Amino acid sequence: MKHLLGIQHCTASDLERMIELGEAAKRDRGSAHSAHAKLLDNQVWGLIFSKASTRTRVSFEVGVREMGGTSLYLSARDMQLGRGEPIEDTARVLGRMVHGAIIRTFEQSDVETFAKYSGIPTINALTDEEHPCQIIADLLTVRERFGTWEGRKIVYLGDGDNNMSRSWMWAAERLGFELVIAAPEMCMPSKEYQQQFSSGHVTFTGDVESAVADASVLYTDVWVSMGQEDMEDNGREAALQAFQVNHEMVKKAADDAIVLHCLPAYRGKEITAELLEERQQEIFTQAENRLHAQKGVMQYLVRG
Incomplete structure (x- = not known):
């Protein structure tokens, strides 16, 4: 299981590989034969956002769609997280329903806890500690x-x-x-x-x-x-x-x-x-x- 929790958690080879894949995605955008065109077929990725966003939300929603998947936007105020449900419980539930999670929130520990308990790839889309994407x-x-x-x-x-x-x-x-x-x-x-x-x-x-x-x-x-x-x-x-x-x-x-x-x-x-x-x-x-x-x-x- 791989996650992107922060640059601090990455190796040089992790970073190099993600950048190389990003370069290929830019070069091959629109091609039905690109390496990523169908990668997320039949997958749903959850965007769990406690902070406002323009570039992060749009880029991930478009990216998931162009890779064949579906995105589900979940703001904190629309979820039980906003009423005090522990992040561990939210993670356990969503981990059984969606295929990946993209989280934009305040506390770095929330992203790390979600990754630990969800069992699905988890991406830090911004916390107060880091902005790896x-x-x-x-x-x-x-x-x-x-x-x-x-x-x-x-x-x-x-x-x-x-x-x-x-x-x-x-x-x-x-x-x-x-x-x-x-x-x-x-x-x-x-x-x-x-x-x-x-x-x-x-x-x-x-x-x-x-x-x-x-x-x-x-x-x-x-x-x-x-x-x-x-x-x-x-x-x-x-x-x-x-x-x-x-x-x-x-x-x-x-x-x-x-x-x-x-x-x-x-x-x-x-x-x-x-x-x-x-x-x-x-x-x-x-x-x-x-x-x-x-x-x-x-x-x-x-x-x-």
């Missing part, structure tokens, strides 16, 4: 543009302690590319968390100038993650202003640098409106690649 699409995008991530410097700017930054850290640790987390001190992960990345592939800095110098990828995300909108600011947004992705920052990066954003974007905050529009081809290709990456993930979990 986005990272696989991002790595697919980087390789599509440069041919490899080896020898490329990827810089993550903004909130250095959210699900996206943590997933990037684990990806760099597993695959061995250079990742720089550039963030104000108040937005950095704890020292204990940072100490898990001792290989030298991941560095943490508050120096924007050195971070973006010669970077191949400038990557950013919203400054306030979903579910944290009521968090007190305490000077956080003011500190993050220096890490906004803008034209001046791009000038300091490598000549062929790309700009990526996992969306949704708040123009004028983590990225300027002008730069987002200028680089929209890169950013929306990245968004499209969610569909192909999800197909690669499902194919890997079902077939290997």
Whole structure:
């Protein structure tokens, strides 16, 4: 039984294989003879979502359908989970009725518990801890543009302690590319968390100038993650202003640098409106690649 619970749980070969399958899915989309066209025939996959979604929901629903299966959307408020049923019981029930589960929720432990008790392939479609599906699409995008991530410097700017930054850290640790987390001190992960990345592939800095110098990828995300909108600011947004992705920052990066954003974007905050529009081809290709990456993930979990 294979699951995608987080990049931390993956090996380098797991990641490579899912990306390769995603690339093939993109190349072969629409072909009745593709390796995945009928893979989910007569299968129903449950999408269990406690958080709002655009790209994740659409990409998985379309992906399941294009692979011959049917998706069943289940929001938490429509299920007994919303009334306090233990995740273990929900998992045991759904594991007898559907063939796979795609879960977008708050607690990482909920996804891991579901996988343990359901007996079906389980995909983390976002938790507060990690967003592995986005990272696989991002790595697919980087390789599509440069041919490899080896020898490329990827810089993550903004909130250095959210699900996206943590997933990037684990990806760099597993695959061995250079990742720089550039963030104000108040937005950095704890020292204990940072100490898990001792290989030298991941560095943490508050120096924007050195971070973006010669970077191949400038990557950013919203400054306030979903579910944290009521968090007190305490000077956080003011500190993050220096890490906004803008034209001046791009000038300091490598000549062929790309700009990526996992969306949704708040123009004028983590990225300027002008730069987002200028680089929209890169950013929306990245968004499209969610569909192909999800197909690669499902194919890997079902077939290997």
